[in-house]
Amino acid sequence: MKRPTLTPPCSGWKEDFNLPSEPTKIEPSPGLLNANYQDSIYLEISRHSIFMRELLLLLALASIPVLILSIYTLIDTVAHRQHELFLIVVIATLTGIWQAASFIRAILLTPRDEPIRFNRVRQKIYAYNFNFCWWNPFIPWPIKIVSYDWKDVRAERWRKQAVTHQGSHLVKTGIMLSIVEPGTNKVIDRFPLNNEYGEASIWAYVCTYMQHGLSAVPPAPLNRDHNDILWCQFAMRLAPEVKWPKKIDHESRTAPQAIPPVKVALS
Template identity: 75%
Template sequence: MKRPILIPPCSGWIEDFHPPLTSSNVAPSPTLLSANYQDDTYLELSRHSISARELLFVLALATIPVLILITYAVVDSVIYSLYNLMLAGILTLLVGIWQTALFLRAASIPPRDEPIRFNRAHQKIYAYNFNFCWWNPFIPWPIKIVSYDWKDVRAERWRKQAVTHQGSHLVKTGIMLSIVEPGTNKVIDRFPLNNEYGEASIWAYVCTYMQHGLSAVPPAPLNRDHNDLLWCQFAMRLAPKVKWPEAIDHESRTAPQTAPLAQVASP
């Protein structure tokens, strides 16, 4: 039976993939990749922590009239001293406000994309991480941009099950990237590579690209511009655009600059 290598393992751990600087027996495949850009210097993959933004936005707007009606009912219960009804109404109102705020923020606050860049020239990764708290929509949900050495990156496959209202089991799987302290298996940071597919071919593709370059992998199909929105993406229009810090943006897209050789003066 396989046991986790990393300390601690990710939630829903299934297996550890091979370390980044070792070979894999899985063929690299771009089939399940969602790529924004690729050349021989860096590969940028797209990620999304929130899906169905438009649906969440519509549900939030539809809840607002209901909240207004509940508010009137609470006021009436106070006037007529219907305290049991008042307590039930206040509780329902608080839950409705929480849900509406959560849906509105989840639809509009996350950035339009949460890219991660693999720069093979620097042998580093750069992640545009969005952190949200599903149970508290009233606190800031920050963006944290991080950079780590490629040799310190590890990948884990995870799988989670949830029971739907109909009693069926919903299975989700994905790949988690974990950053370890150099020379150890102790995890110091963790963020997703993929929240939809946990296939080893995805990790094999990234590793092969980082080790051997563009010529060693099939080209990845590229996404359309995330800022080129369709008319129906009304919630996405409220979301902020991706904005890397200028210095990190330049470093993550370019190769290291070679310093010119110093000229030796003639005797």
């Protein structure tokens, strides 16, 4: 039986993938990748903390009148001294405040994208991480931009199962990137590579690109620019744009001595 090698393993751990310097066991495939950019110097992969933003915006708008009604009912209950209803109305009001705050903050604070850049020439990764807490909308949700050596990156596949209200089983899987203390298996940081698919082909593609370069992998399908927004994407217009710090932005996109990049030939 396989056992995790990292301390601690990621939540829902199922498998450790190969080390960054090891040959991959399967063919690299770009089929499940969401890439923003790719050339001979770096590969940028897109990530998202929330999906279906437009639906979330509708829920946020719907929660506002419900919250107003709850507050009005609370005031009316106190005014008429309806003690038997007071606790129920207070709970309903607090729930409404929590729900409205969660939806609105998710819409207004979650960036349009949370990319990771894999710089092959520097052998480093740069992650634009957004840290949110879905059950507590009243604490800071910061953006934390980090950079690590590629040799200290580890990849784990996770799998989680939940039971829906209808009794069916919902299975989610993904790939977690863990950063270890050099020369150890002790994890010092952790963030997702992919929250939708736990396929080894994703990690194999990244590893092959970082080990052998652009010519060793098929071109990844490129996303639309996340700032090029369609007229109907109202929720996305409210989301913050991705803003890398100037120094990190330059470093993550360039080689140490400005080696000219070889761009992907798109068909």
